[in-house]
Amino acid sequence: MVKQVRNTEEIVRLAKQKSRRTRENVDKVISKLSLEGKTINFNTVAKEANVSKSWLYKEHDIRQRIESLRKQQKTENVISKPKKSSRSEEVLIKTLKTRVKELEEENIRLRNQIQKLYGDLYIRE
Incomplete structure (x- = not known):
């Protein structure tokens, strides 16, 4: 019997391409929200970029970026209040x-x- 070898190279290439496009889209959304001064958190980024929150949490670099921007926004709000x-x-x-x-x-x-x-x-x- 001859074992059939599956050619998955194209599927892998397309998956990587989709992942790259999604990452670029999320980066654009985060930059846009930041420039517009809007709240940056997992909910707003997920809605705006049309991705799931679980995907954002799973991607460590994106997760760290959102958490750091969210923290900056909180400290800016706290710092600007006291005179x-x-x-x-x-x-x-x-x-x-x-x-x-x-x-x-x-x-x-x-x-x-x-x-x-x-x-x-x-x-x-």
Whole structure:
């Protein structure tokens, strides 16, 4: 008996092509919603892109993108609500200046350390 070998290359190619088109469509929808300032979550993206929510959850990179954009929108809403007094702004500025100074000092220290290591490496060669 001769075992028949099925040719599935075309089916696989078409499935990959469909998946690629779907991903591009979802990317366009997410970009469009973002530019229009609309709410980005799994429901809105699924409706707009005409895909299932389960598909969005299954595709890890798309899922992470939606979750991150959703989180950004939540923090923007929370951050924009409280009004800061001039005193709290002064404290914040002072804290940030101190942090910048610390980071600059650390940057200088690390650059010196790198130069020393390059020198040690050069001596070894």
